[in-house]
Amino acid sequence: MSYPGKERGMDPNTYYLRTFGCQMNDHDSEHIAGLLEGMGLRRRARPDEAEVLVFNTCSIREKADRRLAAHLREAGHLKEDGPRLIVVAGCLAQSRKEGLVEDFPFVDVLVGPQSLHELPRLISERRATGRWTGAFHDETTHFSAELPRADIAGPTAWVQIMAGCSNYCTYCIVPYVRGPEASRPPLEIVREIEGLVTAGLREVTLLGQNVNAYGLEPGFSYGVTFPDLLELICEVEGIQRVRFLTSHPKDFSDRLIEVIAAPNQVCEQVHLPVQSGSDRVLAAMGRHYDRRTYLDLVARLRAAVPEVSLTTDIIVGFPGETEAEFEDTLSLVEEIRFDGAFTFIFSPRPGTAAARLPDRVPRDVAEQRLQRLVDLVQRVARERNQAWVGRTVEVLVERPSRQSPGEVMGRTRGYKPVNFVSKAPPGALVQVELLDATSTSFKGREIAGAGALGPAVSCPTPAGRRLEAAAQGRG
Ligand code: 5AD
Ligand code: SF4
Numbered sequence: 001m002s003y004p005g006k007e008r009g010m011d012p013n014t015y016y017l018r019t020f021g022c023q024m025n026d027h028d029s030e031h032i033a034g035l036l037e038g039m040g041l042r043r044r045a046r047p048d049e050a051e052v053l054v055f056n057t058c059s060i061r062e063k064a065d066r067r068l069a070a071h072l073r074e075a076g077h078l079k080e081d082g083p084r085l086i087v088v089a090g091c092l093a094q095s096r097k098e099g100l101v102e103d104f105p106f107v108d109v110l111v112g113p114q115s116l117h118e119l120p121r122l123i124s125e126r127r128a129t130g131r132w133t134g135a136f137h138d139e140t141t142h143f144s145a146e147l148p149r150a151d152i153a154g155p156t157a158w159v160q161i162m163a164g165c166s167n168y169c170t171y172c173i174v175p176y177v178r179g180p181e182a183s184r185p186p187l188e189i190v191r192e193i194e195g196l197v198t199a200g201l202r203e204v205t206l207l208g209q210n211v212n213a214y215g216l217e218p219g220f221s222y223g224v225t226f227p228d229l230l231e232l233i234c235e236v237e238g239i240q241r242v243r244f245l246t247s248h249p250k251d252f253s254d255r256l257i258e259v260i261a262a263p264n265q266v267c268e269q270v271h272l273p274v275q276s277g278s279d280r281v282l283a284a285m286g287r288h289y290d291r292r293t294y295l296d297l298v299a300r301l302r303a304a305v306p307e308v309s310l311t312t313d314i315i316v317g318f319p320g321e322t323e324a325e326f327e328d329t330l331s332l333v334e335e336i337r338f339d340g341a342f343t344f345i346f347s348p349r350p351g352t353a354a355a356r357l358p359d360r361v362p363r364d365v366a367e368q369r370l371q372r373l374v375d376l377v378q379r380v381a382r383e384r385n386q387a388w389v390g391r392t393v394e395v396l397v398e399r400p401s402r403q404s405p406g407e408v409m410g411r412t413r414g415y416k417p418v419n420f421v422s423k424a425p426p427g428a429l430v431q432v433e434l435l436d437a438t439s440t441s442f443k444g445r446e447i448a449g450a451g452a453l454g455p456a457v458s459c460p461t462p463a464g465r466r467l468e469a470a471a472q473g474r475g
Contacts, residue, residue: 021091024178079106391433
């Protein structure tokens with residue numbers, strides 16, 4: 001059978017997948033890929049080579065919408081060449097629903113983040129009926145983690161522990177598109193991590209919009225909170241490092257600080273979005289903490305974990321933000337001295353409370369504020385990194401360097417990338433002397449002879465101690 005489009009390089013039964021947005025979307029995409037591969041499709045690197053084109057979208061800021069529009073138009077042109085199928089998945093599909101088909105009539109399938117498990121059915125239905133189809137569940141009934149997953153490259157993996165968010169920060173669209181908080185049963189998480197470690201992975205990053213709220217939603221019956229979950233995960237034999245994203249300051253407990261401080265596999269790294277340094281703006285954002293509470297939390301965290309790597313998210317130009325309020329954000333950054341920050345200009349999202357607020361900050365003012373903030377964040381981050389130069393640290397090798405042959409890229413426990421010459425394979429833990437620093441990465445030198453380390457540290461929980469004692473013949 002002749003296959004229109006084939007002569008132009010398109011292979012039937014193939015897919016192209018492009019992901020926008022956050023780590024949760026990247027993780028969802030691993031499962032979208034798993035589902036498509038389960039349908040017999042093979043991945044292609046370029047859209048013109050593939051039959052099914054999938055865009056896993058983000059709606060957190062307007063810029064993401066605009067970028068998607070350009071990609072979709074290109075996909076629409078490709079469709080003129082052959083029988084392609086265009087799928088829009090993720091948050092923008094959920095927020096725009098059929099509005100997306102009105103704007104882009106060549107779109108075939110829409111699938112929201114809570115409906116990814118329906119993707120194979122939707123594709124078959126579209127093929128059978130010739131009409132666009134969509135699914136948009138409001139609540140999480142199937143975690144992405146339960147779906148098949150495409151192969152993971154490298155020694156690190158994301159593990160979803162929660163879906164959704166119930167915080168309704170006034171600027172944020174996430175609760176509207178990803179539904180209310182829902183936590184995965186702890187045993188399923190532990191089983192998944194055991195499987196990953198058996199497959200050779202060394203490090204997991206636990207994912208949720210607000211991981212500190214793990215297990216706190218009504219109806220969660222396992223009696224396991226986030227610090228408990230971390231301790232359970234530390235007991236998985238062979239796991240070397242555990243990270244987590246993202247933390248909300250209002251739910252960050254002292255017990256969590258204790259678990260990070262304990263000599264276990266939980267890395268000394270916290271991403272703790274502050275959003276603003278102004279009490280008026282924080283209240284208008286609906287964040288439920290003020291500047292003082294945030295500073296106190298960071299002081300407690302640093303007292304317990306002096307070398308913690310602390311990063312944050314900051315929004316400038318929230319409606320009504322005055323110059324003095326913006327300067328409160330600058331002074332907070334000076335005072336805290338973050339290791340890094342993701343910085344954003346406020347983007348009004350349809351349906352959110354802040355989108356209806358008066359006193360929008362003019363674009364040029366917001367852009368100037370962003371630039372001043374970025375300059376400060378980078379200066380502080382460079383200074384903080386430079387203070388590590390000369391020290392020798394444990395690095396987990398992730399992959400060969402993309403720029404320099406013979407070098408590898410690995411990360412410190414604080415999640416800082418280090419490039420250095422090494423023959424160590426991905427997954428090796430090596431000792432590296434830090435030679436030079438920028439605001440975002442290091443150059444290093446492997447300490448010869450140190451070799452790969454065993455399990456990084458011992459496990460402090462009662463079950464962990466039992467395991468250790470048994471391993472040393474004391475059990
Ligand atoms: N405009 C700008 N930034 C936003 N964020 C979330 N919503 C918006 C918005 N409407 C930022 C916050 C959040 C990060 C993931 O994205 O800083 O922590
Ligand atoms: Fe959005 Fe706030 Fe939830 Fe984060 S905590 S996803 S900023 S609503």
